[in-house]
Amino acid sequence: MNVAVVGANGQIGKQVVGFLKEDGHTPRAIVRKEEQVQSFEQEGVEAALVDLEGTVEQISNGLKGADAVVFSAGSGGSTGSDKTLLIDLDGAVKTMEAAKEAGIERFIIVSALQAHHRENWNYSLKPYYVAKHFADRALEDSGLTYTIIRPGGLLNEEGTGKVSAAENLERGSIPREDVARTIVASLTEASTFNKGFDLISGSTGIEEAVKNV
Amino acid sequence: MNVAVVGANGQIGKQVVGFLKEDGHTPRAIVRKEEQVQSFEQEGVEAALVDLEGTVEQISNGLKGADAVVFSAGSGGSTGSDKTLLIDLDGAVKTMEAAKEAGIERFIIVSALQAHHRENWNYSLKPYYVAKHFADRALEDSGLTYTIIRPGGLLNEEGTGKVSAAENLERGSIPREDVARTIVASLTEASTFNKGFDLISGSTGIEEAVKNV
Numbered sequence: 001m002n003v004a005v006v007g008a009n010g011q012i013g014k015q016v017v018g019f020l021k022e023d024g025h026t027p028r029a030i031v032r033k034e035e036q037v038q039s040f041e042q043e044g045v046e047a048a049l050v051d052l053e054g055t056v057e058q059i060s061n062g063l064k065g066a067d068a069v070v071f072s073a074g075s076g077g078s079t080g081s082d083k084t085l086l087i088d089l090d091g092a093v094k095t096m097e098a099a100k101e102a103g104i105e106r107f108i109i110v111s112a113l114q115a116h117h118r119e120n121w122n123y124s125l126k127p128y129y130v131a132k133h134f135a136d137r138a139l140e141d142s143g144l145t146y147t148i149i150r151p152g153g154l155l156n157e158e159g160t161g162k163v164s165a166a167e168n169l170e171r172g173s174i175p176r177e178d179v180a181r182t183i184v185a186s187l188t189e190a191s192t193f194n195k196g197f198d199l200i201s202g203s204t205g206i207e208e209a210v211k212n213v
Numbered sequence: 214m215n216v217a218v219v220g221a222n223g224q225i226g227k228q229v230v231g232f233l234k235e236d237g238h239t240p241r242a243i244v245r246k247e248e249q250v251q252s253f254e255q256e257g258v259e260a261a262l263v264d265l266e267g268t269v270e271q272i273s274n275g276l277k278g279a280d281a282v283v284f285s286a287g288s289g290g291s292t293g294s295d296k297t298l299l300i301d302l303d304g305a306v307k308t309m310e311a312a313k314e315a316g317i318e319r320f321i322i323v324s325a326l327q328a329h330h331r332e333n334w335n336y337s338l339k340p341y342y343v344a345k346h347f348a349d350r351a352l353e354d355s356g357l358t359y360t361i362i363r364p365g366g367l368l369n370e371e372g373t374g375k376v377s378a379a380e381n382l383e384r385g386s387i388p389r390e391d392v393a394r395t396i397v398a399s400l401t402e403a404s405t406f407n408k409g410f411d412l413i414s415g416s417t418g419i420e421e422a423v424k425n426v
Contacts, residue, residue: 081294127298
């Protein structure tokens, strides 16, 4: 599959690109800076420059020809809620609309643990959770074949390959590497289609975990 | 009709309460401070204390027994995008869910001119527009009998009683008083049901304008 990775320069996105290649897919890095395009192309990865604050049409041009979209972009913790609204919410939803415009059916988004249940939102991250919540709701209503992956606290540790994945999990954490592997394992796994699941470190192999969500 | 006005202490909300009374409706002021409750009750207006950052159930308790909801609350210009996400987006959508929980079918929201068309958003207010856009989308999908009123730049001048109302209008402005009168005129006007419209000052009487949207 040709897979557009939106936010490919991010900490999860970079690993998704690598694992897609390992799995025989063709990643396309969707990034927001020209030097990031060059850096991916130097590694032999197709890349496209897309500004998520741009129009749906501009985003769609960057996605054209892909079979699936992985949305792992985020405005990050240091930019404030303006960018949270513009990137994590509206940027995500414009990317869904752009995918449909480009005739792409498969869409995976990286969300946050329990984003679907307000009562469990981390108080200090509440505005961020609002953005994720409504992006996820828009994806559910989009008509795209979606998977919403809601990881717990993200760690930069090496992955273990063992996770716990279910509709509702208690708070926990997970290495970004395992999130990236779960994304790639979900891509063609029909049991993840049109579903969302929480994801933390656990005791089940990733392939098996995504088969049973 | 018993009409819950969410944000009744705001500049539009206060006038909505007054015009509802004039029209023979029974307003209920939904406000966030105890002294506002007292102030409305002293004027003989039923009032309820509701925190839009609270749960759907808490909001629903404040709405119970009403026949309609007018949502004119807003976090205001001075609070930053955190509150925009929590009040203008999530607070609005929780109020929709609360209305349904309370068995209320009619819901009018005050949005912003062209909130439905990203390409026409006022650049300096973009995060605010994102919040309004997604609140409006949620209302369209809510199953409630909705009206989305999208006024242009809000003025504190006296109203003229003459407006222009249509699905798409060029930028313009309008006194808050005319917005409040349009809300009350829309309440029972079936031609506004399940519709959104832009609203600026114009040359048509308000009653006639809402009949023809």
